[in-house]
Amino acid sequence: MRAETGRNEFHPVSQKRRLTGWKEIGTFFGKNERTVKRWELTRGLPVHRPPGSAKTAVFAYADELESWLTASRRALAAETATAADLDIAAIPEDGSPSPTAEADPAATSPSARRRPITIAASAFGALTLAVLITVALRTHWTDPTPRHQPPDAARQLYETAVYHWNTRTAEGLKQSLGEFQQAIALDPHYAAAQAGLGNAYNLLAQYDVMKPDEAYPLAKTAAEKAIALDPDLADGYSALGFAQFYGFKDIGRSEALFQQALTLDPKSSRTFHWYALIMMHTGKFEEPLRAITRAQELDPDSHAIRANRGLILFYAGRTDEAIVVLSDLTKSAPAFLSPHYYLATIYLDQQRYDDYLRESLKAAELEGNVALKAEIEAAVAGYKADGPKGLFTALFAAQKSAIATGSEAAFNGARTAALLGDSDAAFALLAQSQAAGEPDLLGIRIDRGFKALRSDARFQKLATAVLDVP
Numbered sequence: 001m002r003a004e005t006g007r008n009e010f011h012p013v014s015q016k017r018r019l020t021g022w023k024e025i026g027t028f029f030g031k032n033e034r035t036v037k038r039w040e041l042t043r044g045l046p047v048h049r050p051p052g053s054a055k056t057a058v059f060a061y062a063d064e065l066e067s068w069l070t071a072s073r074r075a076l077a078a079e080t081a082t083a084a085d086l087d088i089a090a091i092p093e094d095g096s097p098s099p100t101a102e103a104d105p106a107a108t109s110p111s112a113r114r115r116p117i118t119i120a121a122s123a124f125g126a127l128t129l130a131v132l133i134t135v136a137l138r139t140h141w142t143d144p145t146p147r148h149q150p151p152d153a154a155r156q157l158y159e160t161a162v163y164h165w166n167t168r169t170a171e172g173l174k175q176s177l178g179e180f181q182q183a184i185a186l187d188p189h190y191a192a193a194q195a196g197l198g199n200a201y202n203l204l205a206q207y208d209v210m211k212p213d214e215a216y217p218l219a220k221t222a223a224e225k226a227i228a229l230d231p232d233l234a235d236g237y238s239a240l241g242f243a244q245f246y247g248f249k250d251i252g253r254s255e256a257l258f259q260q261a262l263t264l265d266p267k268s269s270r271t272f273h274w275y276a277l278i279m280m281h282t283g284k285f286e287e288p289l290r291a292i293t294r295a296q297e298l299d300p301d302s303h304a305i306r307a308n309r310g311l312i313l314f315y316a317g318r319t320d321e322a323i324v325v326l327s328d329l330t331k332s333a334p335a336f337l338s339p340h341y342y343l344a345t346i347y348l349d350q351q352r353y354d355d356y357l358r359e360s361l362k363a364a365e366l367e368g369n370v371a372l373k374a375e376i377e378a379a380v381a382g383y384k385a386d387g388p389k390g391l392f393t394a395l396f397a398a399q400k401s402a403i404a405t406g407s408e409a410a411f412n413g414a415r416t417a418a419l420l421g422d423s424d425a426a427f428a429l430l431a432q433s434q435a436a437g438e439p440d441l442l443g444i445r446i447d448r449g450f451k452a453l454r455s456d457a458r459f460q461k462l463a464t465a466v467l468d469v470p
Contacts, residue, residue: 018061019060019061019065021057021059022037025058025065026301027166028062029065030162030163032299033301044068045060045065046060046067047059047060048061069159147230148189150187150189150192150193153186154183154184154187157179157180157182157193158180161177161183162196165196165200165203173200173204173207174204177197177200177201177204180193180196189229191227191236192226192230194222194223194229195222195223195233195235195238195239196235197219198219198220198221198223198239198243199219200219201216201219202242202246205219205246205247213247213437215247216248217243219242219247220247220248222239223240226239226240233264234260234264234265234268235268237258238258238268238271240257241255241257242254242278249442249467251282251469252468254278255275255279258275259275268298269295269296269299270295270299272294272295273299273308276289276295276308277292280312281443281446281467281469282469283445285312285316285317286316289309292309292312296309303329303338306325307338307339307342308338310323310325310326310329310339311338311345313325314346315446319346319349323343323346326342340362340366341359343355344359345448348448349448353388353391357379357383357391360372360376361380364376370407372408375395375398375399375408378394378395378397378398379391379392379395381394382394392416392419393420396413396416396417396420396425399413399416403429409433410429410438411429411430411441412440414426414429414430415449415450416449417429418449418452423453423456426450426453427453434462434466441466442466444462444466444467445467
């Protein structure tokens with residue numbers, strides 16, 4: 001299961017267009033609604049309200065927000081010049097220290113601020129808490145030097161790159177890659193930009209813009225550079241953890257890196273989200289559920305987090321809850337892709353074939369997946385002619401043709417063969433999937449379609465070869 005399947009969650013945003021509502025304004029900055037509302041009151045964020053409308057009805061223009069952000073950066077630079085090492089972003093407006101204060105919009109570089117350690121990290125157990133204390137001591141007692149401050153031009157490129165990265169579109173991801181590279185060219189010591197570059201490569205692989213065997217090694221190199229430049233930068237560890245799992249199938253190393261990232265930044269919804277999805281592949285769901293629930297608490301507006309919580313609930317055996325979560329998403333965000341795929345997965349497992357076919361077809365239409373649409377249409381015809389057996393027979397025939405042309409993954413054909421009871425065909429396609437390095441193969445331990453094969457020694461050997469779970 002890939003980390004990010006919600007490809008329609010975000011859309012490219014023109015820098016000149018009008019942004020309507022607090023949620024859209026927050027998305028522009030990569031922040032939640034509460035943060036941008038606070039910025040209006042305390043920092044003069046330029047928002048507008050239609051005449052005669054309710055106070056909650058707001059809109060903003062992207063070019064005005066960009067100008068405001070530039071002015072905020074300059075103001076912060078002026079303050080920094082006179083305040084030396086003072087962490088302005090961690091001090092609220094009344095001047096009292098606050099360990100939970102959100103970052104100033106101008107101080108968006110994670111390497112420009114130090115996050116305090118909180119008791120919430122104790123959820124990871126005594127061993128992690130010991131690491132936490134060690135990091136806290138090292139951070140506050142053995143590192144007296146100021147954090148690296150990039151030049152304004154590099155910082156601006158970094159901020160723009162983060163914005164484009166958050167679009168989760170092929171064009172936006174490619175644009176962010178170039179901007180992170182430009183920021184690094186201006187400042188080779190810019191650790192946050194190196195981490196951003198690593199995450200750009202990570203998602204370029206996830207969204208099929210770059211080949212995984214090309215993108216993940218580049219992501220790993222960039223993330224390692226980020227950590228070398230700033231060992232206290234959480235984003236460097238999470239970027240490296242992502243690459244280690246999806247690119248190098250090293251779940252033990254990935255888990256350790258994500259826990260280090262969460263120790264350094266226990267308020268990162270993205271890190272909790274990705275950590276949950278990676279740990280889901282172990283087949284043990286208590287920790288993934290705790291992590292995805294925390295991610296949702298930190299970012300309650302995220303469709304992707306909510307959808308993936310539904311998926312983890314399903315794999316954890318809480319199917320009814322999963323269906324409620326995902327069905328609600330299909331109503332509140334009808335153009336969002338993931339819930340339809342996930343519901344199809346659940347309905348297939350429950351043998352609710354009409355619902356499985358309906359959700360599969362909806363997902364194919366939303367994604368514009370011509371091959372999948374043809375496969376499901378064939379399955380519908382087979383189901384009408386000969387029930388479940390006809391469904392899987394027709395689906396498998398269509399999948400084999402698509403696999404031969406490269407428009408379908410061998411892994412998906414293997415699942416259908418297993419459901420048909422053709423274990424030899426299933427193992428042959430799983431071997432083909434392994435040889436091709438298909439990322440979906442990482443989900444072999446938890447995919448319910450392979451239940452009939454799990455007692456087979458060949459399956460157990462393959463599962464260990466694909467992902468050696470400690």
